Every structure is written in structure tokens, then in C-alpha cells.
Amino acid sequence: MHTNINGLAPKFNMLVDLHAKLKWDIMCITETHLLPSISSSIVDIPGYTLLRHDVCGHVQKHGVCCYIQNRLSIDHIIQPLPNLLSFRLSSLNTFVLVVYRPPSNSPDSNDRLNQFILHFCCGKEVIVLGDFNLPGIDWPIQVSHCPPLERMFLDTFLSLGLHQWISEPTYPRSGNILDLIFTSEADRIGSLDIMAPLPGCDHCAISFDYIFDASPSLNSVPGHTIPQRAWHRGKYQAANRMLSNIDWDLELAFLDSDQSFKRFAEILNDVCTECIPLKPPSEGRPPWSTNPPTSLIKRRHAAWSRYKSVRHQLGRHSGEARSMYASFASLNQQCRKFAVQAQAKYEEDLISKSKENPKLFHSYIRKKKT
Template sequence: MHDCDIDIMAITESWLLPSIPNSFLSVQGYHPIARTDVGDVRKHGVCFYIRDNIPFISIDSNCPNTHIVHLVSLKCYIIVVYRPPSNTQNDNTALINLLEQFCTGKEVLILGDFNLPAVDWSIEDVLFQDYDPLTLAFTNCFNTIGLHQWVDFPTFTSSGNTLDLILSMETDRIGSVESLCPLPGCGHVPIKFTYHFTFNTSQDGNVCIKKRAWERGKYKIIDNHVSQIDWDYEFCHLSVDAKFNRLLQILTPLIDSYIPLCKQLSPSSPLSPPTALKKNRTTAWQLFKSTRRFYGRHSKQCTQALENYNIINRQYRNHFIYSQIAYERTLMDNLKRNPKAFHQYIRNKKVGAPSMGPLSHPDGSLVEDCAAMAEIFVNSFSSVFKDSCPNPFPHQTFQGTLDNVNITYSAVYRP
């Protein structure tokens, strides 16, 4: 994903089960995976990987093998769909009803494997041909919604059919559409395309989010600044929204000054294959496609080109295995010189929040027990609430006492 500079990846037939936690599927630089599993059925399921600087909300579709995300800042919805051949008539009807009802009045992009092999998307007026009842139901659905399909090349290598579709309501949004090399052991061709938006990242602030190392903040300095602010004066005669905006105006410069940004790690993984191998793999795949198109699928030239591609593809797959072994051996050899790299690698392999702790106890010792760490957090949180102000402003002090205060119902109640 990093090598291809992908912002959003939609995956069909994810084969994910509920027993597989999201921590096993995390990718650096991306939000936690957004997924829809189908019980204990392995060959089903869909999911999204979305860059962590793109805010989104998952929407429940109440339909199996579909997942909907709302790109909040871009005001666009994306639906990933996998329609397995085993779908019943009720399942297909539910999917069609979902698409027709949800797409009304929204900008929607639909991606996925619809398993409609009878449709030849390379011809004109493809939605108005005579098809079997199932295919006709979906093409009528696409035509009713006003969708345009952009993939006009085979996406399933063994049959040469176009099963994976890109359906958009806006015809001026789609840029380039290209096929990538199939992943090892997969018969489908990954599709990469661009979708253009019009927005200003410098003024919005919701698209580009700075990640800060909150654990390294200089909170004593911030506390010193905050304690010298006359909050009664700052919030006087302001509405709730205006108070919140004023609070942000005060805190934002302090955050920029005393909370450092996270270090920008290189997106390339230590396990990434060399550029020459990736280039050879891409070249072999393009050569196979051109040979198949020129000589035919069953020709000797096409068979030889496919065999050459499979040889390079196996080298590409084995590279990750051997690179991981070599990388882990390097971590072990450098354990004494660079223990942080080793422990960070181990933490990424664990489930849950293994990076939490140990915490420093007020007595100076380090605490790793979960209950003791929770108690430290509680005490730290409660410490911000004080019975008295050490340096009060004049209008915040009162030397007298309140006696004989009588609060009546009629004085409080406002009909």
C-alpha cells in the first residue's frame, strides 16, 4: 500500500473471521481496519484500509458482505461489496434494495466483486443488453441509480471475465484506472484508480491531521501558563460555542509549543522488495497480458509468458519470507545496542495495548501491574481538581461568609 501510494484500499473476500483481532491486521499510517465479517465463513467478508489523515465514519448496512464508510471531510460515501455466487435470491434482492435506497441524494462510490460474468463492460450500451434475470436485475439497478462503470479489462485471470467493478455517480471524478500484478495465490487482479475531489487542505484542517507525541509533552509548563489565566474574565458573557472556541484559541499555541510532533517514520518497510524485483514483476505481468491479447490464451507464447511471470512472482513472494527471517535475526544481533527496535517489533506483534506502561509511581518506582497503573491514572486525573487556588485573582476571593441563604421554589422555577 505504501509502495503504490494508496489512500483507501477496499478488499473483497477478506477471509477474516471474528476470532482474528484488528491488531493482527494493523498497517502503519492507516486507521484500524474497517471490516464486515460473515460469521465463521472464511471465503467471505469485506474490509477497508484508510489513511489515518482521512477522517471517516463506518455505517451499518445490515447487509452481509457489504461495508459503508462516510468520508466526512470529503462528503462522499464508499460502499465495498462482495456478491458471492452462493447468494440466495433474498440476499440479491436485499443488496439491490440497499444500493437503490442508500444512493439517493448522496455522492456514492461503489467498489467490489459483483460476480456478473455475463456482462461485457467493453461494449457500448452495456446496461441495455439482454441478460439472464439475475444479471438484468443488477444492470437495471445500476441504470436506475445513474451509475457509470469504469473497468473495461478482465479482472479474473483464469476466465478473462470482468468481475470487479468501479461504479460512480459522478463522471468527472474518476482519473486513471489501471490493473496491478495479481497477488501470490490470488486469481483476481488488483485495480488502482484515482478519484478527484475539490477541497482545500490548508484551510479545512480536517483532512491533514498532525499526530503528536502526547506522552512527551511538557505539562508542567502548560499547567503554569494555564494557572495564570483568568478564566472568569475569558469566558465572561460568551455562549457555550464561543467559550469552546476561546478555549481552543488559548490551548492551541500551548500545544504547538510544548507537545512535540510524532517522528515521521519512513513508509517503506524493512521487508519491502527491491525496486528491481518489483519492476521485473510488473514487466513480466504486462508482457503476459500483451502476449495473451496478441497470440491468444492457449498459445505457446502465452503459456511461456505466464510461466516466466510465475517464476518472478514466486521470487517476489519468497522475498518477504526470507527478509522477515533476516530482519528478525538482525534485531536479535543488535538487541544490546538497540533494544528499542526489538521491543517495538515485539509490541507490534501483540494483541491489545502492549505499549501502555510501565508508569512511574510517585515514590520513583516503575509500575507494570494493570490495577496499579489504573490507580495512578485516577490519581493524576483527580489532581487537577483543587479545593483552593494558590494565586487567586482579586475578584476570585471572598473574606466573608454566606449565612441564612433561603432558596425558594418560586425564585428558581421559570415556567
């Protein structure tokens, strides 16, 4: 999946809700607006590896990130250019490049990005996707006249033999195709869906299947995970008594250093099992209700379908299409407000109850920390 989210942190809950229904293996996000000072734990999804390339400085803008299922073996490839993120799917020998090209890029930055794409994609199986902000290219045709900037990138894509899969607008407000998906192989894409924008976003989310010859490796059994213990709830006085009652001279007699350490670790593990409870399994969902009423979701989906139908028949500049998009935008905003207000109300309740139930408050704070 790819989407330009225009600020990940405030829309994180909505992304988690959407992911819970569709279960993507890889989620590529542009315009994350994350800063290096923002902890990854704030936007972490259990069971996924998070890769980030944030903008430098103190202004929240630009940036890209990826969520990748832990069962997928990857090699992260550090890139020198801003707003780029790449990795290799190790078992499939396929490279993924996520791109955000800001409209404010200087000519020199655009030239460096173009040269980088040319170098990166040469001689590999690649998936290149992101928000390129190249509205002047007529993708169904890929020829005819276009501005010099678009022509430079189009020549590169064509020279590499990349196949571009998006043929309908991904930025409904202007009717332009700004978000693109390229592959070096012409027969890899299965189904592709241009979804409605997330609440508070202007770009459509794009969901697609990428089919490998070695697909069984994607369905391998997940590796063993170490149980997580609730250390803050440990019975440490009982643990101290248990450790004090052990005759260490007898336990470690006639053992060398390696054997002694292994025996010590076995005893300590038994004590932890006895005195430190396990954390309950995490569902990866926030403790407040984030799902708007079903009726509102259905109305929003119907409004989006009506807009697409009218846009196809009458064009995006028609009065009917603009009216339909305004109706959809209003319902979209209601969905966004529901999730944000639900979180705000939950946090206000935590604060109001912090004197009577401080553990609940501090537990919530701990989950926001690394």
C-alpha cells in the same frame, strides 16, 4: 485503489510497499479473511483510519476493509449485510460503498444485496466498487443476453444511472471482469490503471483518480498530532523525586478545582517531558527488507506487459497467452516468497538473539499489540 487481496494479513507488507510508492488517499480491500479476534494493530498503516467488516465465525474467509487518510473527514455508516462497508466523505458529501459478493451467495442473499444497492445509491453522489463476481455481463456492450443473476444486477445499475469504468479483464486467469467501479457522476474519473496482481493474488489491483469540484479540501493541512511517548523507557524514579519535591499546598493555594487540575496537569506534563522520551517518528515500514531486487521487479513488470500484449492479439485461450501468464505467475510467486521469507528470517533472528538483546524482541512484540 481497490483490490481483492485474498488474505490481508500475510500480504500486508506487500500492500504497504505498494502504497509507499503510489500514496493512495483511500484503499478498499475485499476478501480480507480477517476475524474479529485479529487485532487491527496487525494490519494498521500509520496516518490512516482503518474500517473493517469481518465475517462472523471462526473460518477465515470473505470480509472487506478500507484505509482512509486521516486528513479526510468521514462518517462511518454501519451496514447490516455481510461483506459490505460504507462511509461518507463529509466535506465532499460523497458516499463510498465497498462490496464483495461471494460466488456462494444464496439467491436470497443476492436479492437482499441488490435491493440494498438500489436503496443506498438513490439520490446521492456515490462511488460503488468491489468484487461483484458477475462474469456473465459484457461490460463494453452492457446489453445482449446474460444469465438471470447478472441481468438482475445489470438492471439495477442501469436504472440508477451508474457509470461502470472497467473495460478490460481484472481476473487474468479466466479473462473475466469481476472487479467493478461505478460512479453516479459521469465526469469524475480521471486516470484509471489496471495494475498487475499483487503476489499471491489472482485479481488485478485497480488504481484511479476521482476528481471533486471541492478538491482543495482534500489538500488541507493535516491537523496537529499528539507526540507519542515511549512509556516503557521512562525514568520513573527521577519522576517520583521531582513530584515529591513539589510543595503542592503552595502550588494549589487559592485555586478552585478547575484551576487546580489545570495546574496539576501543567506540572505533570513538565515532568513527563523531562523523564519520558518521545518515540522516534514511525515510517510505517517493517524493519526487514521487503523490496525484491530491482531486476526481479523489472522482469515481473515486463512479463505482465508481454502477457497483456499477447492476450490482446491472440486471445487469452491461446497457447502463447497461457505460456506468458505462466511465466508472469512464476515471477509473481518469487516476489511473494521474497517478502514472506524476509519477515520469517527477521523474526528467527529476533528469537535467536532474544537472550542477548531482549529489548529488541519485546519492542517488536509491543508493536504487534493494540
